[in-house]
Amino acid sequence: MNRAVIWLGLVGLLCAGCAATQELTRDLPGVKFVKYKVAGADRELRANLERGLSQLRAREYDAAVRSLRQAMWDVEQIEASSLRLEELIEVHHSLAEAYVGLGKSQWADEQRSLAQALGEYGRREEVSAYPEAALGKAKTVYQAAQFREAVTAFGQALVELEGVTATPARLKSLGEARCHLVLAYFALGRSDRAAEEVRQLTGLDGATVSCRKQAPPPVRTFISAVEASEARFTKRSAE
Numbered sequence: 001m002n003r004a005v006i007w008l009g010l011v012g013l014l015c016a017g018c019a020a021t022q023e024l025t026r027d028l029p030g031v032k033f034v035k036y037k038v039a040g041a042d043r044e045l046r047a048n049l050e051r052g053l054s055q056l057r058a059r060e061y062d063a064a065v066r067s068l069r070q071a072m073w074d075v076e077q078i079e080a081s082s083l084r085l086e087e088l089i090e091v092h093h094s095l096a097e098a099y100v101g102l103g104k105s106q107w108a109d110e111q112r113s114l115a116q117a118l119g120e121y122g123r124r125e126e127v128s129a130y131p132e133a134a135l136g137k138a139k140t141v142y143q144a145a146q147f148r149e150a151v152t153a154f155g156q157a158l159v160e161l162e163g164v165t166a167t168p169a170r171l172k173s174l175g176e177a178r179c180h181l182v183l184a185y186f187a188l189g190r191s192d193r194a195a196e197e198v199r200q201l202t203g204l205d206g207a208t209v210s211c212r213k214q215a216p217p218p219v220r221t222f223i224s225a226v227e228a229s230e231a232r233f234t235k236r237s238a239e
Helices: 003-015 019-025 031-039 043-057 061-075 081-101 105-122 133-143 147-163 167-187 191-201 207-214 217-238
Strands: none
Touching (some): 031 081, 105 147, 133 167, 167 191, 167 207, 167 217
């Protein structure tokens, strides 16, 4: 049986809509390649995710977190929503594992919750016709200085914004949501969590610059300090 026939058979299985079949075949060699090919997505968008998974297996948790942060923005560029959600869920589950390895159980729980919410979003029969509305509502909560509630609202916005079809607009809105998470966590005195959101933003071109523009002076200084720390780490790693 030649390779083309095998691929066609796998494509048929994956497109049949049978959840049980997809569960059985998802880890077979080449299945991800076929999924990307069917979706018309660049296979390189999975490179950082695969790197992060390898680092996880090697228990290199700091390195895994850095790879997976970038993987999140990479797979966001997949236009096919079903594949994008599937990959995002894997990214967030993997980040949870990496955080557990670093002893950050609360951060791990947050990643699992986000992965679960994305999975539930993907199974919805109807989604909002105005996904950006969730971001607007979250901003209103933040502006009312209800910072704990704002963290929850922006977390929900990260899910709802997956309904934004145009990739540039989706990335911009997701970057804005994560910027406001930096602001909300900082206002709550959770500088460690705010710093992690800054590190998430560094994976999206121009996101930290945009965030600094809308942040109050203390947060601008904070963002710059986190960026400088990350730049030093990257330089040391390269050496």
